[in-house]
Structures are given as structure tokens and as C-alpha cells.
Amino acid sequence: MTLPDPDCIHQRIKRKLEDYADDDLSSSVRMRKENSLSSPSSPTPHSSHFQPRASSTSALNPTPSSFPDRIYFFVRTISQGKTLVLHGNPHDTIKFIHEKIQSATGIPVMEQRLIYGGKQLQWEHSLYQCRITNDAGLILVGRMRSTGHPKVWQVMDDLVSVICRVCKGERGACLKSIKSKLMEFLNMMPKDGTGHAAPYLEIFLSSSAPAALVMLYVSPHNGNKECAQDSIQRFIKSLPMPIYSEFAPILLEFCKLLGRAATHDDPLYRLCRSSLGSMVGYVRLGRNSKNYDSGCKKVVFAVQEIFPFVDQLASKLLEDLVSSTESIVNSGPLPSDVQDFGAFVRPLRNAIVDQVAYGNLVPLQYSHSPWYCDEVNYLYTIFLDLVAKLQVCLNKVEEYIKVRKEKADGGWDQYLCILRELHHIAILYQGAEDKFWTNLRCNKASLCYLIVRYANRGDDYKWILMNKDLTDFDSRRHLVMMLLPEVKDEYEELHEMLIDRSQLLAESFEYITRAEPGTLRGGLFMEFKNEEATGPGVLREWFFLVCQAIFNPQNALFVACPNDRRRFFPNPASKVDPMHLQYFKFAGRIIALALMHKMQVGIVFDRAFFLQLGGVDVCLEDIKDADPYMYSSCKQILDMNDCAVDEDALGLTFVWEVEELGSMKVLELLPDGRHINVNSRNRKEYVDLLIKHRFVTSVAQQVTQFAKGFADIVTSEETRKLCFKSLELQDLDGMLHGSKSPIPVDDWKAHTEYNGYIETDPQIYWFWKIVGEMSPEQRKVLLFFWTSLKYLPVEGFGGLASRLYIYKSSETSFDRLPSSHTCFYRICFPAYPSMAVMQQRLNIITQEHVGCSFGTW
Incomplete structure (x- = not known):
């Protein structure tokens, strides 16, 4: 099979981009919405592969007979940001077209240079020879030397030209030069983050470099796909950090092209999508895409350009959530997909708040803005779908908790991250947050289990922390511990x-x-x-x-x-x-x-x-333990009959008498408070001020x-x-x-191991019998001597970092007292000859003044 001319291959890829850009991107939203209404359980339709539109042979390889008498085409001027509509007949020369451009723009012919299909058009060639057809899907890219960046254009021209030759299979075309040209472009570009890089990025797009690289990626020749993949990967990884986000339009272009030419599971497409996701947080969403807005110094995308990625990732999460309920081994949503979903939703949420909600909650059937209507409503549909699916998943987790299966509970590690993103969406819509929390309250046990098992340091869990009724002690403690610095061992x-x-x-x-x-x-x-x-x-x-x-x-x-x-x-x-x-x-x-x-x-x-x-x-109920007398007095004041208070039965004014350094001091609770009597109308204010001064102001x-x-x-x-x-x-x-309960001997014994002794040795029997007969305070001192802990965690001995150990000492003298190695929770004692001797030795170390200093190390 003979491959088409590289120019034609390039032309077809450009057509793919045009088709994607011309599509109504919200159509997928409406289609999915209609689909969900007609059949909620049916999968969301997606176009995994690009299906090229039908093209005649004459469109790819034009002949004189296939050319019309008059050809209409477009010339876009980069320096002026204009698009010219020109026409000519097939035999008109490129020089004649240059003269037309001069008449329209005033730019001298000698300063003009036209690029098409990655090549510079020569003056002596005709429109027919350059294969310029009367096809609305084609774009003729024109660039004028007056742009001030001729070297950048030359690098891009060389890059696209090499790619076209490689795709055509020409000998001498070097794959290595493709990577070097990309790096050369990056090295030429300003990296100061002041917006000076925008013209360079515009040239990269206008020269069709992304389309050429994708053309190389889908090329059947050996090594082409690998070269394209390596080139694009290196390009992404080499993006300068100060202007990283300014590359968003290029990544969007790559995603559009690869989304049509490959699949959504294609590794290169996923890399481009993730990289774009990391940039869109710095992108402003508007009604239309402007690429770069010099006024706000930000890249500007249309909402409709971002939403397809949200839709696509939501569908993938729904699919993976289903798999996580069917199997608990190596299944479930991927962290990268969850992260990308959150990345693309974030600017969309910001746009809804800025342009739609205006500080209020969005009504569930939003219809006020023609630009955002479909996206705003469908984001809520996505929210409902994911909430419903996650509730099924949390029910599955709860079943696991009850049964305690031996298998590892895989596939659940991303549930909390998805819930966090859903909560961010919920706070935008009327009634959505209540629905979100109501669902979670039905699965409190599952939520707590996931927190303790999967909540990681560095993630944002404020949305959970502020709803304490959804958590228990273990989960709250786990979340708060992650707010504290991590102890280092270095x-x-x-x-x-x-x-x-x-x-x-x-x-x-x-x-x-x-x-x-x-x-x-x-x-x-x-x-x-x-x-x-x-x-x-x-x-x-x-x-x-x-x-x-x-x-x-x-x-x-x-x-x-x-x-x-x-x-x-x-x-x-x-x-x-x-x-x-x-x-x-x-x-x-x-x-x-x-x-x-x-x-x-x-x-x-x-x-x-x-x-x-x-x-x-x-408030009043909070001071019950700190000052029982004041608490009782304030309660009486509030509970007294109104008439009795108004008759000045209390004899109180707005002052507070406090003892300070042995003398009484009178403080006014209000200006001139000594002359304001407490009555039925102001007694609540009096009590509040009294509490505030006693428990807040005095110790502020x-x-x-x-x-x-x-x-x-x-x-x-x-x-x-x-x-x-x-x-x-x-x-x-x-x-x-720590634990308020007395130290339980059975739990202590169950968490103790032996070295040199065995559990049936008489010394071990005597030891536990003696400990069982000790007073609670003696046990505390013994535990402190053994571990340097006087209070156990609330879980008891099971909450310690290690088990406890009893070692048999090599000492031959029975006069030696037990020793401890508190770092390792280890107590050592010799094989005492009798229970009486052991008890006498243990009584010595369980005295408070002895137990506060301990063994060897």
C-alpha cells in the first residue's frame, strides 16, 4: 500500500483537529444526559477512537480536473492577529498571492512568507502545484517576517518538515533531529513568566507542530511511534516552571488530537491529559477560548473545552467503582484518575462560582446562562451518579468490616479522595451538601474504617474534621495526628x-x-x-x-x-x-x-x-468543673422568677469581685457597671459577661x-x-x-512475651499472681519502671508500639533487683527461688521514689 504524500497526511490530521474544534463539545453532555434519563444503568457513550470522515481520493491527491475554477482559502497573519479570506485560480502563483496580501495589509512582499503543510511556499509555484484546494476544512497558515521571531519559525518549519519526510519514509530523514528541534525551541523561549513566551507558543501551534507529532505517533513506520512518544514526553517534562501553565493550549491541542487518533487509555494521551490537568488550575475559564489574555496574564479556556475531560474521567471513575465492589484484589479507581478528575473540576467549580452562583447556591435546574447551562446542570448529574455508586461501595466496606475477611481490601484507597471532590461539588448546589452528608451518615462505620486505614498525611481532610458526628475517636485521632509533624528517626x-x-x-x-x-x-x-x-x-x-x-x-x-x-x-x-x-x-x-x-x-x-x-x-455549661460554685450561682440567677429578680432580690450590679494577691478587687463588667442593676431583662447578659471575664479575659x-x-x-x-x-x-x-481504667492484668499478660522463661515456669506464675494482688497505684509504678509509661493508651496494651517482654537475667545472686530496658519494654529478673523473695524485690521497685528511676538503658 502506497502512503499518501506527507503534506496530505498532515492535512488530514489538521482536519481532525478542525472537526474536534468545530464540534459542539456540550453535545456529549446532552447525549449523556438524555441517555441517563432514558436508561440510567446504560453506560455513557464515548468515542474511544477517532473515526476519520470519508474522503475521496481526489481530495487526497488532487488532479487538474478536480480543481475548481476559483479557489477560496484563508491566510492568518500572526503579527496582526487577523484572518484574510482570499481567492484565486489554480494557476495563480504564490508571488501573486503575496501581492494580494500586500494590498490588503500593507506589508511589503519581501517581508512575507507563507507556510503550508510544514513547508514554505515558493514564489514560482502555483496554487495547484502547492495542492491548495477549495476545501473549507483546510487552513493555510501565513506568517510575516515582521513578527520579530523568524528563527523560531525556522525551527518549527524544520521540525514539521522532518516529521513529514519521516512519515513519508524518505531516506536521510533523521528521527534524532526531531527531539533536538523541540529542545531548541524550548531553549529559545523566554522563561521569565511575564507573558513574553506567548508569541512563541502561538508559533508552535500555528506551525502545526502538535499535529505533526501526533501524525508521527500514528505513523506505521518502525520507530516513528516511539520517537513521537519520547519527544512529546521529553517536551512535557522539560517545560519551564515559571511559564509552565502557559503551555496549556499546547497540551489541550495534544489531548484533542490524541483523543481522536488514539484511545483515552493510551499512555501518551493519559500523560498529556494529566499534564493539562496540572495546568488548568492556573487557567481562567470564560465564554470563549482566547489562549492567552494579556489583561489578566492568564491562559483563557472556554468551559466547553474543559468539561469533556470531567465527563470522561467521571465515566472512568464510575466504571472502576463498579469493579471495586466486584473484587477486592487489585481493583478500583486509579489515583491518577482521581487526581485528574479533581484537577479538571476545580477550575470548573471556580467558573460556576464566579460567573453563575455569585456567592449563592446554584438551583438544581439552572437555566440562566446559555454558555454554562448544560455544564452546570450536568456536573450535578455527575455528582449524583458518583454519590450513588460510592454508597454501594461503602455498603460493601461495611460488610467487610463485619465479616473481617482474610483477604486484603484492595481498590478502596481512593474512596476518600473521591468523596472529597464530591463534597467540593456539593457545596455549589442547593440541597446537595445535605444529601451528601445524609448518605455518609448511613455509612459512618465504613467512613471511619477508611479514614484510619487510608487517610494519608498531606491530604486535605478539613471537610471531614469539621463534621465530628461522622467520625469516632480512632478516626478523629488519626486525622489530627496527621496535622502534627511526623516524628523523625534520623x-x-x-x-x-x-x-x-x-x-x-x-x-x-x-x-x-x-x-x-x-x-x-x-x-x-x-x-x-x-x-x-x-x-x-x-x-x-x-x-x-x-x-x-x-x-x-x-x-x-x-x-x-x-x-x-x-x-x-x-x-x-x-x-x-x-x-x-x-x-x-x-x-x-x-x-x-x-x-x-x-x-x-x-x-x-x-x-x-x-x-x-x-x-x-x-458558655455556662462549660464551666461546671472549673468553678462549680460560680456555675451553681449563675444557674440560680437564670432560673429565678422574673418578679423576684426585678424586685432586686439579688442585689447585684454589673461588677465582679475577684481576689488578687490576697486582696479583693472590683472589676466592672460594663462601663459604669457598678451603677447598673441586674434585672430579668439583662441577667443573661450579666451571666455571659461574668463567665467571659472569669474564664476568658482574666487568662487571655x-x-x-x-x-x-x-x-x-x-x-x-x-x-x-x-x-x-x-x-x-x-x-x-x-x-x-491515656486510659482512665485501672491497668488490666489479663490484658498485660496477653501482650507479654518471654525470653529465657516459658509461660509455665514458677517464676512467671508467681510474677503475675503478685501483680494481680498489687494496688492500682503499685501497678502504675511497675508499668512506669518497665516501660516509662504510667498511663496506657485508650486501647490498653494493644495500643502500644510494641509487645512487652520478660527476660531471664543471668545474675546468680538473688539479692539483685529487677532491671528494665524501657526502650524495648523489657524487664529482667533472675530465677528467684520463691514467691516471697520475688514479692519482696517487686515491692521495693514499686515504691514511687524508686520506680521513677530505672534500669540499665
Whole structure:
């Protein structure tokens, strides 16, 4: 079979592009919409392969008889941005056409140069010889030397010419020069990001370079496809970052051409589509495509140019979601498809907000804008389809959770990412967000399971965090932990501390306060002076001891709540220490670091303090533990009979008497508050102001400094607020304090292994019998001696990073006390001859003053 002339091949590919551009791109939207209405379960029709329109032989290889007497064609001038409609007869020379152009534009003939089919048209040739036909589908690209970029045009001309020769199979045509010409073009182009690259990109498009490369990709000759694929891949990977997004029109051109010439699963098409997706976030969507708008210094696309990719990717996600419910092994949506879907939807959402919604929710049957109507309505249809399919998938996950099959649950890792994108769409439409959350509430167990198993650090989960009723403790803790820095194990990045136990608080303050936050986020290495022990066990002990010191009421920084002595609130009188604010910032850093290192330190916050750290207002019910007397008094004021209050039975004015440094001080809650009586109409305001002054204003500086210290570790105030706002108070209790339950001996035993002993040895039997008879406090001390943990995670021993170990010591003397290797959760003791001897040794180490310092390392 004889291949057509390269010019004709090029001409056909250009025709494909013209067909694609001339199509009503919203027709696929309407077709799918009509299809879904008639048969909701039927698959979405897609054109996977380009089907070339029927072409006569004479159109490809024109003969004199096939030429009309008069030929109409177009000349586009790059320098002026105009398109001329010209005509002539087949025997007119190209020089004669140049003269016509001069008459129309004033550009001298000698400055003109016409390009067609990748070649420069010679003056002496006729229109017939150049195969210029009266075909509306053809474009004659004209360029004038006055554009100021003749070298760029020459490179592009050479590139297209080489490709045409290669496709024709001419000898001497070198594939290597194709790649070099592309790199030469990139090297010539300005890379300053100021818009100066726009003419170069216009030349690349106008010279038909994308069409030529796609022509090479579909060429049947050996090596052509590989050369085209490698060239386009290198071209994409070499795009300069400052002007990366300005290449979007070129990538769009590649996608249109490859979408017709190949399939949507073609690797090169997927690469171009993904690359375009990474650019469209910087593209402005409008009614029409302008390529580059110098006014906004952004590439401008029509909505209809982007929407086909959304439609295409949504169909692929629906197909893959179906497969993920049918099999749980290596199936489900691909991360790249989900990422691309989100990338193309994002500018579309922005366009809807800017041009359609105007800050309001979009009605479900939108019909106000003729330019966006189909796309706006059909995006909602896509939303409904994906929500319905995901609910089926979440039901499948719930079945798995109940059965706990042995097989790995593959194909589900992208469900959360798809849900995130759907939530972004839902907030645009009336009633859509309620529908979204209602569906998820039916699958709360599945959602929590997916969060704990698949939620990754760095992804955006604010949309979940702000809906705490959809999550449980495990999932909320998992999401908040990902807001905190990740603990690193690299020794050279650790912040080293050498601290004297007798100066624990003061020296810890110096080490932590003077350190750069970035250094602390890298991790900590801890040693006590004159002690050999190092490692994670020592760090756990330090965290526990320093937190106990910070919240010790004797240090005047915090006060314990009367109803729950574990809970603490900032001390309004902390200013007795001139450095109290620095210590509050230090405390904020320590608590953030303790959470980051997953340390249970036996400390929890009062509700009023907790709420303020999340930026939430404090109300009457929040002060119940911190000040039971004030809570009771305020309740009585609010519950009293109106008449009794108005008769001044209370005898109150808008003042607050507070004891400060041993003397009483009267503070006015309002200007001239001492002269404003509390009555039935203003008593609610009085109570609110009283609570605000007692629990907010009086400790505002302390809370602010604590919050700043916490934000130093989590990198921002916004993240700090989100951490606390995303948790329930009981969640923070579990993360910071640990389990409230007595240490269970059976669970302890079940998570312990032996080395040198076996479970049936008498020493092991004696050990667990003795532990079972210990008091709760003795067990805490023994656990602290063994692991440097006094409080277990809420999951019990199963929540520890490792199992516990009992080692048989090689010591022959039974006078030796047990020793511990807290880094490895290991306790060692010799084979004591009797239970009485073992109990006597264990009683010694379970004394508080002994258990606070431990074994060898």
C-alpha cells in the first residue's frame, strides 16, 4: 500500500483537529444526559477512537480536473492577529498571492512568507502545484517576517518538515533531529513568566507542530511511534516552571488530537491529559477560548473545552467503582484518575462560582446562562451518579468490616479522595451538601474504617474534621495526628537535651524555649545527667515528669478543677512569676510535642480552656468543673422568677469581685457597671459577661501564649485551631492522658512475651499472681519502671508500639533487683527461688521514689 504524500497526511490530521474544534463539545453532555434519563444503568457513550470522515481520493491527491475554477482559502497573519479570506485560480502563483496580501495589509512582499503543510511556499509555484484546494476544512497558515521571531519559525518549519519526510519514509530523514528541534525551541523561549513566551507558543501551534507529532505517533513506520512518544514526553517534562501553565493550549491541542487518533487509555494521551490537568488550575475559564489574555496574564479556556475531560474521567471513575465492589484484589479507581478528575473540576467549580452562583447556591435546574447551562446542570448529574455508586461501595466496606475477611481490601484507597471532590461539588448546589452528608451518615462505620486505614498525611481532610458526628475517636485521632509533624528517626536531626533531674523544669524550659521550632519538629534526644540510660524510654519518662511539673499547682501556672483534679485551667494569678507568659508558651510547645510523640502524660484540660484553644466561645455549661460554685450561682440567677429578680432580690450590679494577691478587687463588667442593676431583662447578659471575664479575659494572655507555643510545633495558628476544634474533649483526654481504667492484668499478660522463661515456669506464675494482688497505684509504678509509661493508651496494651517482654537475667545472686530496658519494654529478673523473695524485690521497685528511676538503658 502506497502512503499518501506527507503534506496530505498532515492535512488530514489538521482536519481532525478542525472537526474536534468545530464540534459542539456540550453535545456529549446532552447525549449523556438524555441517555441517563432514558436508561440510567446504560453506560455513557464515548468515542474511544477517532473515526476519520470519508474522503475521496481526489481530495487526497488532487488532479487538474478536480480543481475548481476559483479557489477560496484563508491566510492568518500572526503579527496582526487577523484572518484574510482570499481567492484565486489554480494557476495563480504564490508571488501573486503575496501581492494580494500586500494590498490588503500593507506589508511589503519581501517581508512575507507563507507556510503550508510544514513547508514554505515558493514564489514560482502555483496554487495547484502547492495542492491548495477549495476545501473549507483546510487552513493555510501565513506568517510575516515582521513578527520579530523568524528563527523560531525556522525551527518549527524544520521540525514539521522532518516529521513529514519521516512519515513519508524518505531516506536521510533523521528521527534524532526531531527531539533536538523541540529542545531548541524550548531553549529559545523566554522563561521569565511575564507573558513574553506567548508569541512563541502561538508559533508552535500555528506551525502545526502538535499535529505533526501526533501524525508521527500514528505513523506505521518502525520507530516513528516511539520517537513521537519520547519527544512529546521529553517536551512535557522539560517545560519551564515559571511559564509552565502557559503551555496549556499546547497540551489541550495534544489531548484533542490524541483523543481522536488514539484511545483515552493510551499512555501518551493519559500523560498529556494529566499534564493539562496540572495546568488548568492556573487557567481562567470564560465564554470563549482566547489562549492567552494579556489583561489578566492568564491562559483563557472556554468551559466547553474543559468539561469533556470531567465527563470522561467521571465515566472512568464510575466504571472502576463498579469493579471495586466486584473484587477486592487489585481493583478500583486509579489515583491518577482521581487526581485528574479533581484537577479538571476545580477550575470548573471556580467558573460556576464566579460567573453563575455569585456567592449563592446554584438551583438544581439552572437555566440562566446559555454558555454554562448544560455544564452546570450536568456536573450535578455527575455528582449524583458518583454519590450513588460510592454508597454501594461503602455498603460493601461495611460488610467487610463485619465479616473481617482474610483477604486484603484492595481498590478502596481512593474512596476518600473521591468523596472529597464530591463534597467540593456539593457545596455549589442547593440541597446537595445535605444529601451528601445524609448518605455518609448511613455509612459512618465504613467512613471511619477508611479514614484510619487510608487517610494519608498531606491530604486535605478539613471537610471531614469539621463534621465530628461522622467520625469516632480512632478516626478523629488519626486525622489530627496527621496535622502534627511526623516524628523523625534520623539521629543527626534530633534536638539533644542533657538535663539534671533536680533542675528538671528550669533546664527543660531553657532547652525547649531557646530552640527553633523547626529543630523541635525534627525530634528529640534526651539524657539525664549522671545516668547511663538513653533512648525512647528516657524520653517517655521526661515527657511525663516535665508535664507533671508544669501542671503542678505549686508552680502557679495552672490550677486544678475542684470536681476533677486531673483537669487543669490557666491560673489567673500566674503573673506572680514575671516569666509566666514565657512558661505558658513553653507549656504549649511541650503539649504539642507530647501529642506529636504519642505520649500519655496523665494531664487533661478543663473544657473552658480546651474550647478557647479551638477558638470556640465558652458558655455556662462549660464551666461546671472549673468553678462549680460560680456555675451553681449563675444557674440560680437564670432560673429565678422574673418578679423576684426585678424586685432586686439579688442585689447585684454589673461588677465582679475577684481576689488578687490576697486582696479583693472590683472589676466592672460594663462601663459604669457598678451603677447598673441586674434585672430579668439583662441577667443573661450579666451571666455571659461574668463567665467571659472569669474564664476568658482574666487568662487571655496566658491562653494566647500557650496557643502560640502549640502553633510553633504545628506550624500555624490555623492548624492549631483545627487540631482542637476537630476533637471532642474526651478525645484529647484519651490522647494526652491515656486510659482512665485501672491497668488490666489479663490484658498485660496477653501482650507479654518471654525470653529465657516459658509461660509455665514458677517464676512467671508467681510474677503475675503478685501483680494481680498489687494496688492500682503499685501497678502504675511497675508499668512506669518497665516501660516509662504510667498511663496506657485508650486501647490498653494493644495500643502500644510494641509487645512487652520478660527476660531471664543471668545474675546468680538473688539479692539483685529487677532491671528494665524501657526502650524495648523489657524487664529482667533472675530465677528467684520463691514467691516471697520475688514479692519482696517487686515491692521495693514499686515504691514511687524508686520506680521513677530505672534500669540499665
